[in-house]
Amino acid sequence: MNDQDRTSIHEAMEQQSISISKAGIVTTLQARCSIIAAANPIGGRYNSTMNLQQNVNLTEPILSRFDILCVVRDLVNPESDERLASFVIDSHMRSHPLGDEDKADGEDGENGMDVDSDQNEDEQEEQIRSNRQRKAEQLKRQKESEISPIPQDFLIKYIHYASTRVQPKLSQMDMDKVSRVYADLRKESNTTGSFPITVRHLESILRIAESFAKMRLSEYVSSADLDRAIKVTIDSFVGAQKVSVKKQLQRSFMKYTLPSRRAHHSRNVPAHA
Structure with a gap:
């Protein structure tokens, strides 16, 4: 962050407003919001022999404007590393667009469908498509319940109501x-x-x-x-x-x-x- 950006962010974080003076327009705009900032340490690795200010090269006025400062260090731990790898892999598998469809197709092939012989091909395709979509939704909800104890839609409504x-x-x-x-x-x-x-x-x-x-x-x-x-x-x-x-x-x-x-x-x- 250069010096000009540091100066301009002071007013927004302190007064919760931004002053504009440009092209004959002089006004003050409201800037009420929460700020989450992330800074990488100098050299790419956090030096524990120095404090946070020296590691990220930020001035004291900016650091004092944050309510909480968190130092996140990449420590080698086999248990946490394995847990993180499992989470990332499960997240990719859950979000893959073809993963659920393949499983749904496999279940369709195993279970089969009771379709009368007098139904035409269009009705069969429509029924197969709806059945595949239904099973894909079931698999998605099952995976979400395993990873997220609280449904995402409910969590968004809860946070909005509380705030x-x-x-x-x-x-x-x-x-x-x-x-x-x-x-x-x-x-x-x-x-x-x-x-x-x-x-x-x-x-x-x-x-x-x-x-x-x-x-x-x-x-x-x-x-x-x-x-x-x-x-x-x-x-x-x-x-x-x-x-x-x-x-x-x-x-x-x-x-x-x-x-x-x-x-x-x-x-x-x-x-x-």
């Missing part, structure tokens, strides 16, 4: 806990010399907590939603650091990432009237 109809309230949140997390993040950021923690990250915790509540179609943000949002934010901050300070940061924030004893005790001990 447009559900607006969780923050009245039941532990604001003192959020303040402590923010203060600790600021302190560790200055100590380790990583990218600065700003008020944007405090707003990120609230947005992530609201997102978890929306996933449950809940009207209120619960303490569990807040804990998960804090854990995601801390994991994002720690994951973007170099390996020499990761363990130190993990120990420092362990009090926020580990499940509380009180919550664990309340789940295991039955309530008495």
Whole structure:
């Protein structure tokens, strides 16, 4: 990304608007959307001895505008590699345009069709075509159910309903806990010399907590939603650091990432009237 692109994207990500001044037109357009960006490390391989900013060569103002930073590394693991290869192969076989038809033709040849001798050839072809299409749809639904537990159409409707109809309230949140997390993040950021923690990250915790509540179609943000949002934010901050300070940061924030004893005790001990 060149310097001009970096400058132009700042307003869109900060003010959620874009100013245009060209050909006598001066106006401001709304740019409210979610941004998912991917950056390759310098040299094609992530260097764990450097932080994320040095690996991808992005400035601190841009990095601070993202709610979550995820470092995806290509680690050699036989189990995960085999699982990934199986997923890719199954995806290609499921999406191949001739795969289902071949299987449907094979089933037609094995099962045969009970067609009266007085039917003409056009009716036979139409019946064969409809039967083949029906079996192909059955095979496709079977494969989708094996790979995707939730049907794709239903998932799209669910996400749309949650984002447009559900607006969780923050009245039941532990604001003192959020303040402590923010203060600790600021302190560790200055100590380790990583990218600065700003008020944007405090707003990120609230947005992530609201997102978890929306996933449950809940009207209120619960303490569990807040804990998960804090854990995601801390994991994002720690994951973007170099390996020499990761363990130190993990120990420092362990009090926020580990499940509380009180919550664990309340789940295991039955309530008495």
